Amino acid sequence: MNRTMLNGDLRLSDVNKEVTLVGWVSKRRNLGSLVFIDLRDYSGIVQLVFDETMEEKVRDVRNEFVLEVKGIVHERKDKNNKIKTGEIEVKCFEVKIINKAKTTPLLIQDDTDALEDTRLKYRYLDLRRDVLQQNIRLRHKVCMVVRNYLSEQGFVEIETPILCKSTPEGARDYLVPSRIFKGNFYALPQSPQIYKQLCMVGGFDRYFQIARCFRDEDLRADRQPEFTQIDIEMSFVEENDVWSMVESLMFKVFKEIKNVDLDSFVRIPYVECMRRFGSDKPDLRFGMELNEISDIFSNTEFTVFKNILEKNGKINCIVVKNSADKFSRKDLDKLQEFVKIYNAKALSYLKMENEILTGSIAKVISDNEKEQLINKLQLENNDLVLIVADEGYISNISLGALRNKLGHELNLIDKNKYAFLWVTDFPMFEYSKEEDRYVAAHHPFTSVKPEDVDRLFSDPANVYSRAYDLVLNGYELLSGSIRIHDQQMQAKVFEAIGLSMEEAKAKFGFFLEAFSYGTPPHGGVGIGLERLIMILCDTDNIRDVVAFPKTASASDLMSEAPNKVDEKQLNELGIKLKD
Ligand code: ASP
Numbered sequence: 001m002n003r004t005m006l007n008g009d010l011r012l013s014d015v016n017k018e019v020t021l022v023g024w025v026s027k028r029r030n031l032g033s034l035v036f037i038d039l040r041d042y043s044g045i046v047q048l049v050f051d052e053t054m055e056e057k058v059r060d061v062r063n064e065f066v067l068e069v070k071g072i073v074h075e076r077k078d079k080n081n082k083i084k085t086g087e088i089e090v091k092c093f094e095v096k097i098i099n100k101a102k103t104t105p106l107l108i109q110d111d112t113d114a115l116e117d118t119r120l121k122y123r124y125l126d127l128r129r130d131v132l133q134q135n136i137r138l139r140h141k142v143c144m145v146v147r148n149y150l151s152e153q154g155f156v157e158i159e160t161p162i163l164c165k166s167t168p169e170g171a172r173d174y175l176v177p178s179r180i181f182k183g184n185f186y187a188l189p190q191s192p193q194i195y196k197q198l199c200m201v202g203g204f205d206r207y208f209q210i211a212r213c214f215r216d217e218d219l220r221a222d223r224q225p226e227f228t229q230i231d232i233e234m235s236f237v238e239e240n241d242v243w244s245m246v247e248s249l250m251f252k253v254f255k256e257i258k259n260v261d262l263d264s265f266v267r268i269p270y271v272e273c274m275r276r277f278g279s280d281k282p283d284l285r286f287g288m289e290l291n292e293i294s295d296i297f298s299n300t301e302f303t304v305f306k307n308i309l310e311k312n313g314k315i316n317c318i319v320v321k322n323s324a325d326k327f328s329r330k331d332l333d334k335l336q337e338f339v340k341i342y343n344a345k346a347l348s349y350l351k352m353e354n355e356i357l358t359g360s361i362a363k364v365i366s367d368n369e370k371e372q373l374i375n376k377l378q379l380e381n382n383d384l385v386l387i388v389a390d391e392g393y394i395s396n397i398s399l400g401a402l403r404n405k406l407g408h409e410l411n412l413i414d415k416n417k418y419a420f421l422w423v424t425d426f427p428m429f430e431y432s433k434e435e436d437r438y439v440a441a442h443h444p445f446t447s448v449k450p451e452d453v454d455r456l457f458s459d460p461a462n463v464y465s466r467a468y469d470l471v472l473n474g475y476e477l478l479s480g481s482i483r484i485h486d487q488q489m490q491a492k493v494f495e496a497i498g499l500s501m502e503e504a505k506a507k508f509g510f511f512l513e514a515f516s517y518g519t520p521p522h523g524g525v526g527i528g529l530e531r532l533i534m535i536l537c538d539t540d541n542i543r544d545v546v547a548f549p550k551t552a553s554a555s556d557l558m559s560e561a562p563n564k565v566d567e568k569q570l571n572e573l574g575i576k577l578k579d
Contacts, residue, residue: 001020001022001068002020002068003020003021003022003068004018004019004020004021005019005021006041006042006043006044007021007023007039007040007041007043007044007045007046007085008041008042008043008044008045008046008084008085009043009044010046010073010085010088010090011084011085011087011088012075012087012088014073014088015073015074015075015088016072016073016074017072017073018070018071018072019070019071019072019073019090020068020069020070021039021041021046021048021068021069021071021090022039022041022066022067022068022069022098023039023040023041023045023066023067024039024040024041024063024064024065024066024067024101024108024128025037025038025039025040025061025062025063025064025065025067026038026039026040026045026063026064026108026109027063028058028061028062028063033051033052033055034049034050034051034052034055035049035050035054035055035058036048036049036050036089037050037058037061037067039067039069040108040128042133042137044083044084044085045083045085046085046088046089046090047076047080047085047088047089047090048069048071048089048090048091048092049071049074049089049090049091049092050092050095051091054092054093054095057095058095060097061097062100062101062103063101063103063104063108064101064104064108064125065097065099065100065101066097066098066099066101067095067096067097067098068095068096068098069090069092069094069095069096070092070093070094070095071090071091071092071093071094072090072091072093073088073089073090074088074089074090074091075087075088076088076089104122104125105118105121105122105125106118106119106122106125106126108125108128108129109129110129110130110131112126112129114126116543117551117557120543120549120551120556120557120558121557121558122558123547123548123549123558124558127547131544132544134537135533135537135539135544135545136545136547138257138533138536138537139529139533139545141256141257142253142257142529142532142533142536143210143529145252145253145256145257146208146210146230146249146253147210149248149249149252149253150206150208150232150249153206153245154205154206155206155207155208155232156204156206156207156208157207157208157209157210158196158199158204158207158208158209159209160189160192160195160196160199160209160211161189161195162188162189162212163176163186163188164186164187164188164189164194164195165186165187165194165507166185166187166507170190170439170440170443171190171215171216171217172215172216172217173187173188173190173214173216174187174188174214174215174216174225175187175188176188177573177574177575178573179572179573179574182573182574183574188214189211189212189213189214190213190214190215191211191213191229191231191526192209192211192213192231193443193445193526194445194508194511196209196231196233196524197233197445197483197511197522198511198514199233200233200234200235200519200520200522201514201515201517201518201519201520204235205234205235205236205520206233206234206235207231207232207233207234207524208230208231208232208233209231210228210229210230210231210529211228211229211230211231211526212226212227212228213226213227213228213229213526214226215227216554219552219553219554220552221540221541221542221552222531222534222540222542223542224530224542224543224546224549224550225550225554226550227528227529227530227542228528228529228530229526229527229528229529230526230527230529230532231524231525231526231527232245232246232480232524232525232526232527233522233523233524234522234523234524235520235521235522236520236521236522237482237521237522237523238482238521238523239424239466239468239482239523241523242480242482242523242524242525243265243267243422243468246470246478246525246527247264247265247420250262250265250420253532253536254418254536257536258536260418262418262420263418263419263420265420265421265422265470266284266419266420266421266422267421267422267424268421268422268423268424269423269424269425270423270424270425270426270427270464271425273421273423274396274397274400275290275292275396276289276290277289277290277400277403278290278316278396278397278398278399278400278401278403279397279400279401279403279404279474280423280426280469280471280476281423281469281471281474281475281476282400282403282404282421282471282474283404283407283413283419283473283474284419284421284471284473285407285413285414285417285419285473285474286407286412286413286414287412288318288319288320288321288403288406288407288412289318289403290316290317290318290396290399290400290403291316291317291318291319291376291377292314292315292316293315293316293317293373293376293377293387294309294314294315294316296315296369296372296373296376297309297315297365297369300365300366300369301364301366302361302364302365304346304389305365305389308389308390309389311391312392313389313390313391313392313395314389314390314391314392314395314396315387315388315389315395316387316388316389316395316396316399317377317385317386317387317388317399318385318386318399318402318403318406319377319379319383319384319385319386320383320384320385320386320406320410321380321383322380322382322383323382323383323384323410324351324352324353324382324383324384325382326384326410327349327351327384332347332349332360335347335349335386335402338401338402338405339388339398339399339401339402341398341401342394342397342398342401343390343394343398344388344390344394344395344398345390346388346389347386347387347388347398347402348360348361348386348387348388348389349361349384349385349386349387350362350370350373350384350385350387351382351383351384351385352374352379352380352381352382352383352384352385353381353382354381355381356370357370357373357374357379357385359385361387373385386399386402388402404474417473418472418473418535419472419473420470420471420472420477421470421471421472422468422469422470422471423468423469423470423471424468425449425464425465425466425467425468426441426442426464426465426467426468426469427441427461427462427463427464427465428440428441428442428446428448428449428452428460428463428464428465428467428493429441429460429461429463429496429497431461437497437498438460438461438496438497438498439497440493440497441465441467442465442467442479442481443481444490444493444494444497444499445481445483445484445490446465446466446467446481446482446483446484446493447465447466447481447482447483447484447489447523448463448464448465448466448484448489448493449463449464449465449466452464453489456492456493456496457495457496460496465481466481466482466523467479467480467481468480468481470525470527472532472535473535475531475534475535476528476531477527477528477531477532477535478525478526478527478528479525479526480523480524480525480526481523481524482521482522482523483521483522483523483524485515485519485520485521485522486515486519487512487515487516487519490511490512490515491504491512494508530542530545530546533545
């Protein structure tokens with residue numbers, strides 16, 4: 001086509017130029033004998049004017065028709081400073097209707113009121129909206145920055161298989177039946193974990209891939225069944241090497257995309273993180289850390305606290321500064337309900353009012369205990385103390401969640417800040433009640449802390465690993481680890497999670513075998529690309545950063561996948577459906 005420039009690029013300096021423009025009709029208005037049309041392409045919109053001689057040619061033109069026009073750029077009398085092209089308009093002397101459009105089921109504008117289901121069913125129309133255009137383009141830019149930067153740093157982009165053998169990453173696999181080997185299945189990769197490690201065995205030294213991962217999980221708002229990881233693996237490295245590489249990559253991305261110079265990244269071991277924030281992904285844009293106050297109540301007469309401490313429980317609190325007057329009885333009852341979601345039995349509170357402590361437990365704790373609280377917590381007038389006495393873990397996580405909730409609700413968060421945190425030294429195992437055994441907390445290829453190896457079997461709950469997460473503003477942005485590179489050690493860890501040698505061989509024989517031919521020490525990360533883009537685009541909805549997303553029940557409303565398939569296809573696969 002003869003397009004001479006993009007619509008959104010037209011400026012006052014183009015006045016008197018003859019231009020040929022193409023695009024979609026975003027709005028039309030008639031003003032007496034004049035017709036005004038806003039013509040849109042991805043760069044923006046421009047106002048076209050058709051006089052009485054042209055009116056007939058555009059009489060049938062409706063929204064979303066595709067036009068090609070020729071015209072002369074003029075300065076506008078009534079300027080519109082809300083749009084980039086608001087100082088000019090194009091007086092058209094030729095128009096070609098390239099294509100017509102039915103009335104669209106959703107308005108193509110940023111503040112569309114269409115239901116999300118409608119937007120997903122007609123995603124190609126939704127994608128015409130500027131917000132989505134910007135998000136998807138930003139995603140592309142981030143990928144370019146990542147590709148270029150990692151390539152400069154000596155990383156090789158390597159594609160790994162999509163049809164592969166099931167590898168345990170903790171989630172359910174998507175399975176693909178094999179036609180040739182009836183009754184056998186491929187799994188779609190939950191991540192390229194095994195392959196990237198084999199790239200290290202294969203001598204590539206530094207690998208990356210912008211890799212699609214598939215996990216058949218019940219979806220939460222911020223999850224998709226298929227998602228993308230910036231997957232990285234490096235040979236001959238320790239934690240610090242991986243962390244500095246990721247930090248420099250993040251510095252680059254935030255500089256190029258947001259023109260922001262990031263602050264240096266904080267590092268906190270998991271155990272300390274849980275103690276201080278009650279979360280392994282705390283938002284460090286505000287304080288309000290947890291305080292353990294068990295010691296103050298070691299001789300308490302207050303039976304509830306006494307019983308909890310006798311059962312090895314913990315008493316923790318958070319202090320909401322200068323806010324006691326903001327919380328009515330009713331508000332505090334609501335917070336009580338909130339901590340119950342996290343299995344806490346109760347939330348107690350104290351308010352500092354006129355130098356004395358009042359509140360739900362003020363009458364049942366001693367003056368001395370109050371005095372100690374005031375000193376330890378450095379309480380000032382109008383401070384509110386929120387206390388959960390319970391099993392240690394419950395006390396921590398319920399207050400951690402409350403801290404997060406109040407941080408948002410009380411506007412304690414500096415929205416312009418990017419607070420990065422490395423959470424390090426995760427537990428190696430977690431106990432799965434469902435399976436009645438220990439499972440790998442990260443994945444079973446993660447190195448055990450050398451000082452904990454002896455306790456692999458005797459005390460698995462207290463074995464820590466060389467796994468780490470990077471947290472940004474309260475979101476887990478990536479996880480990764482230094483891997484096991486020793487065959488015997490790998491076999492031991494399989495055993496510790498209850499995989500017998502035979503099972504391990506059947507599942508990972510090829511992997512264990514590879515380790516017997518000289519495997520370099522290695523480690524890496526998988527960065528959640530969508531999460532990163534969501535933060536950069538300032539949205540909480542993962543579907544805003546995926547071109548063709550699925551719903552929370554993992555269906556594609558546009559193409560109507562998943563769908564039934566022909567009997568013939570099933571026969572070829574040797575599959576008979578249950579009634
Ligand atoms: N494969 C891991 C994950 O998806 C990331 C890693 O360990 O590199 O969480």
